[in-house]
Amino acid sequence: QKEVEQDPGPLSVPEGAIVSLNCTYSNSAFQYFMWYRQYSRKGPELLMYTYSSGNKEDGRFTAQVDKSSKYISLFIRDSQPSDSATYLCAMSQAYAGGTSYGKLTFGQGTILTVHP
Amino acid sequence: DAGITQSPRYKITETGRQVTLMCHQTWSHSYMFWYRQDLGHGLRLIYYSAAADITDKGEVPDGYVVSRSKTENFPLTLESATRSQTSVYFCASSSRTATEAFFGQGTRLTVV
Known part of the structure; x- marks a missing residue:
């Protein structure tokens, strides 16, 4: 298990739609x-960065983290054709000494297409 | 120019040849990383470095060698290229106080 x-x-939506992208982790x-x-x-x-449970907003983008469920989401409001891209979630551990700090573990990526 | 740059952007090489991919960053970031990106696998860590002369293996290190004699450079060498190493390679860096990484534009390597 990853x-x-x-x-x-892939995910295909019309312009103006709300998009929800999700990752789970173990x-x-x-x-x-x-x-x-x-x-x-x-x-x-880099689009969004957060380290606590809850929501973080930046314009049309909202990142949501639920550590109890090991689940994160990215919401895109009023999606635009320019949002068409691959979206990757990534995670890293807290600093605990040693040299492994900062390593990112990625999800596979979700391909999003927003149609005009 | 400030940022992180990779060279070459595209490379075709033959099986068995040695290939070196270059990575240079101008931020003086402590941490540098090499990832490969393949369909169905996402980004996988090959090697990383916490500082000059400190390197360690990632998830898929076999067949690769790295060095870091200077903070700003982190070359990746394929000692004897194989077709399975055909991929897009990304270099990234991050500062000591942050966990988010900044990526280069990638090197598209084809081994024939």
Whole structure:
């Protein structure tokens, strides 16, 4: 079983729709949670970052973390064709000494297409 | 230019050849990482480095070698390329106080 599971999709929605992207994880040591967006033939770019349970908003994007259920979500409101990309969840452990701090474990990525 | 850059962007090589992928960052980040991205597997960690001269294996290190003599550079070498190493390779870096990583544009490697 993978430490981080993400539905690869693909997900296709009309412009203006609300999009929900989800990941589950099994490692209780994960304390930091990120969402990356990756356009075709580009490197992943950081979209959202959070380290606590609850919601974090940034414009049309909301990141939600439920540590008790080991479940994270990314919501996109009023989706736009420019949101069409692959979305990757990523997680890392808290600093506990040693050299392994900062390693990210990724989900498979969800391919999203927003149609005009 | 500030940021993280990878070279080359595209590379075709033959089975058995040695190949080195370059990564350079200008932020003086302590941590650097090499990931490979394949369909169905997402991003998988190959090697990482916490500082100059400190490196460690990730999830899929076999067939790869890294070095980090300077903070800003983190080259990845395929000692004897195999077709299974055909992939897109991403270098990333992060600071000592943050966990989010910043990625380069990737190197698309094809082994024939």
